[in-house]
Amino acid sequence: MVRFSVFPDTLAQITAVGYTVNGMVFIEINFPINIDQYRSGVWVTYPDGNAGEELFICGTAGGGDAVDTTRVILPGALQGGQPARIEIAVDDDALIADGAASTSVHVRLEDDRGRPVADGTEVTLETQLGSIQSPRFTAGGEVHSIYRAGRVTGMDTVRIASGAVRDSVTVALIPGEPSSIELTIEDRELRANGVDATTVRAAVRDRFGNPVERGTRVTFSSDLGEITPEAQTDSSGVATARLTAGLETGTSLVNGSVDGLVAQSQVRFISGEADGIVLVDLDRESIGVRGSGSPETATLVFEVRDDRGIPIDDIHQVEVAFHLDGPDRAVDPGLSSPDSVAFLNPESRLTDDRGRVAVTLNSGYFA
Numbered sequence: 001m002v003r004f005s006v007f008p009d010t011l012a013q014i015t016a017v018g019y020t021v022n023g024m025v026f027i028e029i030n031f032p033i034n035i036d037q038y039r040s041g042v043w044v045t046y047p048d049g050n051a052g053e054e055l056f057i058c059g060t061a062g063g064g065d066a067v068d069t070t071r072v073i074l075p076g077a078l079q080g081g082q083p084a085r086i087e088i089a090v091d092d093d094a095l096i097a098d099g100a101a102s103t104s105v106h107v108r109l110e111d112d113r114g115r116p117v118a119d120g121t122e123v124t125l126e127t128q129l130g131s132i133q134s135p136r137f138t139a140g141g142e143v144h145s146i147y148r149a150g151r152v153t154g155m156d157t158v159r160i161a162s163g164a165v166r167d168s169v170t171v172a173l174i175p176g177e178p179s180s181i182e183l184t185i186e187d188r189e190l191r192a193n194g195v196d197a198t199t200v201r202a203a204v205r206d207r208f209g210n211p212v213e214r215g216t217r218v219t220f221s222s223d224l225g226e227i228t229p230e231a232q233t234d235s236s237g238v239a240t241a242r243l244t245a246g247l248e249t250g251t252s253l254v255n256g257s258v259d260g261l262v263a264q265s266q267v268r269f270i271s272g273e274a275d276g277i278v279l280v281d282l283d284r285e286s287i288g289v290r291g292s293g294s295p296e297t298a299t300l301v302f303e304v305r306d307d308r309g310i311p312i313d314d315i316h317q318v319e320v321a322f323h324l325d326g327p328d329r330a331v332d333p334g335l336s337s338p339d340s341v342a343f344l345n346p347e348s349r350l351t352d353d354r355g356r357v358a359v360t361l362n363s364g365y366f367a
Helices: none
Strands: 001-006 013-016 018-021 024-032 037-045 053-060 067-074 085-090 094-096 102-110 123-126 143-147 156-163 166-174 180-185 190-192 197-205 217-222 230-231 238-244 251-258 261-270 278-281 297-305 319-321 343-345 347-350 357-364
Touching: 013 156, 037 102, 085 156, 085 166, 102 156, 102 166, 180 251, 180 261, 190 319, 197 217, 217 238, 230 238, 238 251, 347 357
Parallel strands: 094 166, 190 261
Antiparallel strands: 001 013, 001 037, 018 024, 024 067, 037 053, 085 102, 102 143, 123 156, 156 166, 180 197, 197 238, 217 230, 217 251, 251 261, 278 297, 297 357, 319 347, 343 357
């Protein structure tokens, strides 16, 4: 602080704070003005007890009780000492980690008496995830530098040092908008029993590969089974859904989407081992003997199922053999063909991917 005595027009004492710029001390003083023109002497007493000096300033006002602000310029006698305190501020404490976003860093240095340090005092600035202009040199006890974000997210610490004093400030580097999505499925095969389930994860990242912000919404869908329709990303940019098998076998296409981006993967729902067989279709219930004029064939469709009643898939494919029950029919001696009796065609067949197999019953010459 500097004490001013304004005379000869007034003996009022005014206290003001000075600051240095390029080796000069600037002090702004508000003078009460009661005359149109005045010339006043200003006596400056330095806080370190050094001899003062007299300066003369002139001001002009429109009269009355107006207040005039006059800037007093002193030689560098009030230059501060070595750095003892640091004040740091940033314009923006959060930036997108895109390698381009930037903010201004402001540093003020004072000596142990609270005075701005001498002009030209060196200040170093360091950062881990971004970049910053360094070193810088004080003017009026201040330095200003530009911090530029890197392309990796995280809390970046900007460290400032000058002489023996140190301090720091943090800048949050946050991800940009979603640019890619990738699906992973924990289990690629599930038993189609309505119970078995697996975990589906969608990893969402920005264009620099950083996980997107926590809480980003991802939607899910699946051709078969039931899946969590929507989930939000966690701190690692991953949204998690649960896929539960239905009662239908087959390959399901699983989708995950965010902001118009879509990722796909597949999961297969499979049956168990063959455990039983049932007739599921018969195109006609009766046929006529040969030569009767009635239909002479009938097609039967059987379905092989697992222990939960689910049709077996092609992984659990089995061969089904067919035969006719009932009394043996003798072949008519007058006929040379064994087709004189009813028969099945084929005698055996492998099940298809739905666990089904078809056989044709052909009539003979006997009822």
